[in-house]
């Protein structure tokens with residue numbers, strides 16, 4: 310149990326009569342990609358919001374490296390080692406790509422209270438930001454205004470900002486959404502290598518990507534985890550077929 | 559399209575040339591007018607840090623402007639009446655020394671901004687606007703009822719306060735002081751904007767969720783911006799009161815808060831020189847149109863409307879062809 314990097318224990322969250330999260334206990338182990346799949350409205354993003362902060366669960370707890378982080382703010386959880394990417398890009402759109410990456414590096418350094426020094430002169434930040442942009446292939450676009458990026462490039466920037474944090478665990482909400490076939494492939498290759506650095510809790514609709522990447526898959530339907538297992542187990546599971554995969558086949 | 563840095567230098571130079579010309583042409587009133595523009599600009603440069611970089615639409619900045627004004631008024635009043643100022647346990651003497659008055663104005667308004675910010679920043683959007691407005695009005699009504707310092711009639715200061723080595727009664731010398739303060743505030747904005755703090759604050763305006771996700775607290779960033787902003791506007795208030803040698807509750811009025819926002823929008827929100835250009839236009843219109851009609855504000859409204867509808871980046875935006883610093 311304690312070997313899990315990230316763990317939720319019996320999370321519950323209701324919106325009125327709607328049970329968006331219903332007794333969810335999942336864990337993320339070192340070096341793995343744990344995919345969360347489920348139909349639209351299953352409660353995937355709601356679950357992520359409870360893990361990363363921003364949404365307080367009605368009951369249950371979240372643990373990072375064995376430490377209960379349920380009472381911490383979003384910012385404190387990020388400092389504790391959660392690297393999140395959003396389903397809908399939440400970037401500083403008027404800023405340049407580099408500035409967005411610099412912001413991540415600044416958060417990671419934990420020293421934002423500098424008023425007299427130029428951020429662009431903090432080589433520690435700059436190096437970290439550039440390295441992250443390089444890894445996702447955005448280095449050539451560093452001086453672009455973020456609003457001018459394509460949808461796919463914004464996804465890449467989301468990931469780059471998470472990289473600058475050097476987190477203990479990545480929590481990614483649909484990083485492939487809208488990437489197109491080529492983009493999806495590139496991102497799949499990238500995430501494949503990333504798991505060595507820190508395990509990834511991956512919410513994703515792209516089944517090809519999920520089956521290619523996941524060490525384990527959890528299936529979420531109406532807020533409940535109906536199955537957790539390896540790719541083969543999930544593929545073979547009757548319940549999953551009925552509840553989810555079957556609908557598409 | 560003109561580079562923004564050129565515009566900035568041209569505007570600053572213009573602010574120096576006009577009063578120097580007025581000096582040689584022996585037009586002291588024009589110097590006073592320029593000083594008025596400089597001080598409105600200073601107040602708005604303060605607001606621009608909260609509004610432009612931090613995205614905090616404060617409709618209560620008159621509170622800091624007025625606090626600065628009353629800090630000056632009260633200290634100078636006790637000095638000119640030779641009465642001590644009783645502050646609970648402490649008794650201090652009044653003063654006519656500008657440096658001490660400025661420091662007091664800055665500290666008092668920074669403290670007020672901290673308290674107001676702490677309470678207002680729990681909210682966002684329209685609620686934030688309303689809460690800051692309410693705080694501003696609180697100070698307004700309090701000053702009206704504070705009869706010890708003139709109540710509704712305000713306080714007159716007979717002789718302008720002093721600055722070591724200068725004769726502040728000479729208009730151009732006082733202008734020089736105010737202009738220096740403006741340049742200092744602009745320098746603070748410029749440095750701040752490029753600093754790590756400015757980077758984070760600027761991102762907190764655009765996407766608080768992003769800032770939290772990298773482990774920073776957007777509310778704390780905004781609170782500090784609000785304090786710095788209030789302190790600068792407070793300093794402007796102290797100087798403004800010294801310009802008029804008079805302080806009254808109108809310095810706390812919500813119209814003044816509104817005017818500061820309007821002139822920032824006209825000049826360019828978040829742009830270094832936006833408030834300065836806005837203030838120059840404002841005072842020019844007030845002077846020339848005000849001579850013909852009491853309703854000159856209508857024309858200000860028309861300009862504001864045109865800018866909001868057709869030129870998002872204000873005058874700076876039109877001149878640079880860019881609606882924002884990067885776009």
Ligand SMILES: Nc1ncnc2c1ncn2[C@@H]1O[C@H](COP(=O)(O)OP(=O)(O)OP(=O)(O)O)[C@@H](O)[C@H]1O
Nearest residue numbers: 324327329347348349350351352353354355356396
């Ligand atoms: N703040 C909220 N208030 C009320 N209902 C909400 C709220 N947030 C989410 N919901 C509801 O909770 C359910 C789960 O939403 P969630 O966004 O977590 O789904 P999802 O699995 O991420 O879906 P998608 O695949 O479309 O991203 C939905 O029915 C949604 O309408």
Ligand SMILES: [Mg+2]
Nearest residue numbers: 353354355396
């Ligand atoms: Mg979702």
